[in-house]
Amino acid sequence: MRPLQARIDLDALRDNYRLACERAPGASAMAVLKANAYGHGAVSCARALAPLAPAMALASLEEGRELRAAGIDCPLVLLEGFFEADEIDEAVDNGYWCVLHSHWQVEALLVALRARPGRRPPVLIKCDSGMHRLGFFPDEARSVCRRLMAHPDVGRCTLMTHFATADTADDAQLRHQMAVVEALRVDLDMPACFANSPATLSAPRSHAEWVRPGIMLYGANPLERDHPDHDRFASRLRPVMTLESRVIAVRELGVGEPVGYGARFVTERPTRVGVVACGYGDGYDRHAPDGTPVLVNGQRTGLIGRISMDMLTVDLSDIPGADVGARVTLWGRDENGGHLAVDEVARWCDTIPYTLLTGVLPRVPRRYYHHHDDEHGGDDSSRTP
Numbered sequence: 292m293r294p295l296q297a298r299i300d301l302d303a304l305r306d307n308y309r310l311a312c313e314r315a316p317g318a319s320a321m322a323v324l325k326a327n328a329y330g331h332g333a334v335s336c337a338r339a340l341a342p343l344a345p346a347m348a349l350a351s352l353e354e355g356r357e358l359r360a361a362g363i364d365c366p367l368v369l370l371e372g373f374f375e376a377d378e379i380d381e382a383v384d385n386g387y388w389c390v391l392h393s394h395w396q397v398e399a400l401l402v403a404l405r406a407r408p409g410r411r412p413p414v415l416i417k418c419d420s421g422m423h424r425l426g427f428f429p430d431e432a433r434s435v436c437r438r439l440m441a442h443p444d445v446g447r448c449t450l451m452t453h454f455a456t457a458d459t460a461d462d463a464q465l466r467h468q469m470a471v472v473e474a475l476r477v478d479l480d481m482p483a484c485f486a487n488s489p490a491t492l493s494a495p496r497s498h499a500e501w502v503r504p505g506i507m508l509y510g511a512n513p514l515e516r517d518h519p520d521h522d523r524f525a526s527r528l529r530p531v532m533t534l535e536s537r538v539i540a541v542r543e544l545g546v547g548e549p550v551g552y553g554a555r556f557v558t559e560r561p562t563r564v565g566v567v568a569c570g571y572g573d574g575y576d577r578h579a580p581d582g583t584p585v586l587v588n589g590q591r592t593g594l595i596g597r598i599s600m601d602m603l604t605v606d607l608s609d610i611p612g613a614d615v616g617a618r619v620t621l622w623g624r625d626e627n628g629g630h631l632a633v634d635e636v637a638r639w640c641d642t643i644p645y646t647l648l649t650g651v652l653p654r655v656p657r658r659y660y661h662h663h664d665d666e667h668g669g670d671d672s673s674r675t676p
């Protein structure tokens with residue numbers, strides 16, 4: 292069997308969720324499980340969190356169908372609402388809470404509810420408080436909220452917004468966005484849901500009735516490195532995914548020898564090259580430069596040469612004993628307790644942990660662990676964690 296796998300630690304996932312709850316003690320936390328739980332496997336992650344999380348948040352009804360089919364019965368929040376009016380009945384009848392960000396959605400929802408009154412679905416009304424992606428401008432949001440709160444066919448209305456810069460050290464925009472939605476919330480006297488992971492960890496004034504942690508559940512640090520709270524939570528966030536493989540071949544090269552496509556890397560010393568079963572066809576970032584860290588048998592070394600579709604190459608020269616079969620950790624926690632943060636690999640690749648985690652492709656088997664190394668292998672859809 293190809294040795295590449297993504298090991299998913301469901302205890303770590305639950306601990307990270309508990310950290311979100313601890314940081315926002317007055318709020319309920321909806322677990323953001325969109326994009327296949329940020330690449331970790333939505334069904335297994337949802338099952339692991341179901342006893343803890345009162346609601347989960349997704350990007351589409353299609354994502355929700357998978358969870359409903361697996362028996363997840365908590366409210367499922369559609370963060371962009373429905374995309375077409377013909378999704379509304381399925382959403383309302385199956386316990387989804389729709390975000391409403393556009394006038395056409397409000398009108399289409401009211402038409403559908405009028406046709407079959409009495410269902411009174413909860414909705415979240417999204418205010419564009421400054422990110423300028425989705426939502427109603429504040430004055431529009433005020434009138435949409437007033438209208439829906441007074442409407443007999445609509446259930447509980449929650450005010451929602453999304454922060455553009457909660458992860459950064461400069462808090463000027465966060466303070467501006469907060470001021471906008473706080474004024475609305477007080478004026479309208481309604482429940483609210485504002486905070487993503489960085490705000491859940493470090494902006495307590497934003498917590499309100501609900502928080503929406505995503506990336507922190509998976510153990511990546513949502514705060515930028517120069518954020519004053521970055522180090523405070525680093526040790527509390529437990530990595531959930533370990534992407535690991537093995538060395539499948541070793542080459543001994545002299546000085547001046549190129550390695551891999553494009554001959555990007557050329558040896559400057561006698562070099563032992565380890566070929567590892569993992570490539571961009573698995574989702575590993577092809578832009579990873581020479582030197583991007585990996586762990587081989589628990590020891591740090593670096594990539595050399597371009598990433599291929601199914602393989603990548605690492606420098607084994609300083610890791611005596613590392614041979615065919617040596618264990619390679621691309622990110623996460625290795626067997627010896629060593630840790631290579633996905634955040635660090637992301638920095639090398641000039642990207643963010645979100646893209647690395649969501650980018651792990653379906654051909655990489657996910658293997659699920661919980662409760663002291665009890666293992667549940669194989670593909671996510673068929674296993675009960």
Ligand SMILES: Cc1ncc(COP(=O)(O)O)c(C=O)c1O
Pocket residue numbers: 323370453486487488489503504505506507513
């Ligand atoms: C609307 C919304 N809420 C919450 C989240 C979770 O954000 P994070 O993963 O940064 O916690 C996202 C993520 O993209 C989002 O789009």
